[in-house]
Amino acid sequence: MSRALWTAAALAGAVLVETGLAHLVTAPGRYLDPFLLVVVYCALVFGETHGMLAGAAAGWVQDALFGGRVLGISGLSKLLVGYAVGIGAGRFLIATTAARALVVMLASLADALLLQWLASVFSLEALFLPPLALATRATLSALVGGLLFALVDQRLARARA
Amino acid sequence: MATAVPARRSRFLLVGLVLAHLTAISHQVDGGSGVSLLQRALLGVLGPLQRGVGATLGGASELWRGWAFHRDTYAENRRLREQVRSLETELQLRSFKAQESVRLRELLELRQTVPLDTLAALVVGRDGVPWFRTITLDKGEQDGVKLDAAVISATGVVGRVFAVGPHAARVQVLLDRDSGIAALVERSRVSGVISGQVAGNESGSEDLVFKYVSERADVAVGDLVVTSGLDRIYPKGLVIGRVRFVGQVTGLFRDVRVEPSARFERLEEVLVVRQPPPPLEMTRSVE
Numbered sequence: 352m353s354r355a356l357w358t359a360a361a362l363a364g365a366v367l368v369e370t371g372l373a374h375l376v377t378a379p380g381r382y383l384d385p386f387l388l389v390v391v392y393c394a395l396v397f398g399e400t401h402g403m404l405a406g407a408a409a410g411w412v413q414d415a416l417f418g419g420r421v422l423g424i425s426g427l428s429k430l431l432v433g434y435a436v437g438i439g440a441g442r443f444l445i446a447t448t449a450a451r452a453l454v455v456m457l458a459s460l461a462d463a464l465l466l467q468w469l470a471s472v473f474s475l476e477a478l479f480l481p482p483l484a485l486a487t488r489a490t491l492s493a494l495v496g497g498l499l500f501a502l503v504d505q506r507l508a509r510a511r512a
Numbered sequence: 513m514a515t516a517v518p519a520r521r522s523r524f525l526l527v528g529l530v531l532a533h534l535t536a537i538s539h540q541v542d543g544g545s546g547v548s549l550l551q552r553a554l555l556g557v558l559g560p561l562q563r564g565v566g567a568t569l570g571g572a573s574e575l576w577r578g579w580a581f582h583r584d585t586y587a588e589n590r591r592l593r594e595q596v597r598s599l600e601t602e603l604q605l606r607s608f609k610a611q612e613s614v615r616l617r618e619l620l621e622l623r624q625t626v627p628l629d630t631l632a633a634l635v636v637g638r639d640g641v642p643w644f645r646t647i648t649l650d651k652g653e654q655d656g657v658k659l660d661a662a663v664i665s666a667t668g669v670v671g672r673v674f675a676v677g678p679h680a681a682r683v684q685v686l687l688d689r690d691s692g693i694a695a696l697v698e699r700s701r702v703s704g705v706i707s708g709q710v711a712g713n714e715s716g717s718e719d720l721v722f723k724y725v726s727e728r729a730d731v732a733v734g735d736l737v738v739t740s741g742l743d744r745i746y747p748k749g750l751v752i753g754r755v756r757f758v759g760q761v762t763g764l765f766r767d768v769r770v771e772p773s774a775r776f777e778r779l780e781e782v783l784v785v786r787q788p789p790p791p792l793e794m795t796r797s798v799e
Contacts, residue, residue, distance in 0.1 A: 400522045407529055421540045427533040434526050473541045 354397050358405045361389040362412055369417055381480065382488055384459065386413045386425070388496045390433045391458045392503065395445060399437025406433030421475055428465035432458050452497030459489040612780070618666035619781050626664070628747055629787040631656055633663075635779050636680070645688035645708070647671075647779060652679040662746045662785040668773030669693065669739060669750045670782055681784070686720055686752070686772055694742035695722065695752050700730035703740050706752055706770060718776070719756060722768035727761040737770050747785060 365385035372379035386409040394402025410426030418425055436458055439445065445454055463485050470479075480488065623630050633655075637648030651657050653676050663670040663683045671685035684691050687708035696703040704724040725731055735755040741748030751773050759767030 398522075399519075400525060403522075403526055403529060407533070421537060423533045423536040423540070427530065427537065430526075430529055430533065434522075469537075473537055475541065 354393075354401055358389070358393055358401070358408070361392070362386070362405075362409055365389050365409065366412065366416060369413070373417070380417070381484060382491055383495060384413075384462065384488075384492060386410070387429065387432070387459060387462050387492065388455065388499060390429050391436050391451075391455050391496060392500055394433045394436035395440045395451060395454065395500075397437075398441060399434045402433030402437035402440075403430045404433075406430040421473065424466060424469050424473070424475065428462050428469060431465060432462045435461065448497045448501050451500050452493040455496035455500075456489045456493035459492040460485060463488065615666070615781055619783060622664070622666045623783055626747075626750070626783075628785050630664075630783040631786050633657070633681070633782055633784050635782060638779075645685060646674075647683045647685060647782075649673075649681045649683060649782065649784065650679070651784060652677045652681050654678050656786045657681045657784050658786070660745050662750070663782050664750055664785065665774050665779060665782050667751070667775055669746060669752050670774050670776070670779065672745055673784065683782075685776055686774070687718055687776060692743070693746055693752060694740045695737050696740040697729075697731055697755070698736040698738050699732075700735070702729040702731055703742070704768075706737065718772065719769040720753060720772055722755070722770050723765065725766045725768045726764070727766050729766065731755060731758055731766065731768055733758055 365388070368385040369379060372383065372385075376382065390402060390406040390409050393405035397405075406429035407426045410424075410429035411422060413425045413429075414422045436454060439454065445451055463480060467479055469475075619632060623632070631651055633649040633651040635647050636650045638646070647670075649657070649663070657673060657676050659673055659676050661673040661681075663672060669686060671683045671688070671691060673681045674684045675682040685708070686693065686706065689708050691706075691708050693706045694703070695706040702725060704722050706720050706722055708720055709718075722731070722737065733755050737752045737755060739746040739748055739750040739752060753770040753772040753774075755768060756771040757767075757769040759769075761767075
């Protein structure tokens with residue numbers, strides 16, 4: 352499966368998860384961002400270029416389906432996050448689950464802060480999370496992401512084998 | 513996992529995507545007053561530059577307009593100056609014509625009043641000094657001007673023709689010391705001879721001398737002096753002037769000065785008397 356198809360499939364899964372979470376809790380974005388997990392994984396696995404393209408695509412899908420009236424805010428933030436993670440992955444050895452979880456945590460914080468900053472720059476209404484909520488969201492994303500990435504890696508390894 | 517895309521290309525792509533996102537976002541965000549954020553940002557960055565360029569162009573334009581205005585004003589000023597000169601010339605011409613008209617009317621009135629055969633003539637020359645003694649007329653022998661013809665103006669007697677050519681004549685005016693007119697005081701009928709006081713290039717009084725007035729004669733300041741016709745040159749009754757001064761008796765006669773009526777310094781048109789008084793013929797004598 353090509354990278355693009357794989358990314359598209361992953362984004363489709365993120366849409367399903369986000370939709371499902373929306374039925375379970377109010378404002379699921381306060382706890383978990385499935386699109387961010389797709390972006391971080393693409394950046395870690397395929398590099399910064401693919402990471403930022405995936406980030407842009409994920410952000411636009413997220414904005415279009417779950418975001419506010421302005422498209423591109425999440426796209427821009429996830430684009431930058433994807434690029435940064437891809438650059439980091441190219442320079443550091445981020446192979447263990449813990450390291451990846453840490454990357455997801457940092458990416459989650461960066462994405463949320465970037466979103467809030469962009470929202471303030473463009474004078475938009477956005478979900479401003481307090482530091483505790485940010486930390487909770489980052490931690491939860493790190494846990495989910497670490498586990499998810501490990502599962503995906505196993506699946507891919509089996510598929511290659 | 514290493515990427516196959518070169519880092520440089522990746523950075524370009526990043527910049528391009530970021531700019532594309534910013535553009536897309538700003539197009540959706542109203543920056544206030546209906547202006548998008550991108551437009552506001554661009555205005556913020558480019559505004560001062562635009563203002564500088566605008567100010568420079570505005571200054572240059574203003575300078576150009578000022579120069580063009582100045583050039584037009586200068587040309588208009590020159591045109592108006594020429595127009596003013598032309599109008600002044602025309603005005604002077606009209607004024608001259610008006611004055612000439614007045615003089616000619618006066619002359620015509622005189623011509624109609626005086627029952628004499630006269631010829632109008634223009635003064636075309638005179639002595640180049642204020643106390644001139646002669647004038648030159650534009651009419652001569654072929655026009656009917658004869659030697660010793662009397663010359664008069666609307667205000668008084670001017671003089672007599674002492675030289676005549678085919679188309680010009682010279683006139684000895686009353687101011688000349690060598691001139692002489694038989695005259696009389698209109699009121700008292702006291703007679704005498706009027707002559708001038710100007711000789712050569714010397715300056716002299718423009719008053720005329722009323723000669724041969726006896727000490728008992730009734731002459732007073734303000735009396736009108738007219739021609740008596742006894743000299744057979746000037747017809748009788750033409751105005752010469754008014755007595756200005758009556759002095760003491762010197763010898764046998766009284767010193768009397770007359771102010772001439774003719775304005776010699778302004779003479780331009782005159783009348784020449786073509787038909788002199790008939791000569792006295794003695795048909796009979798006392799034996």
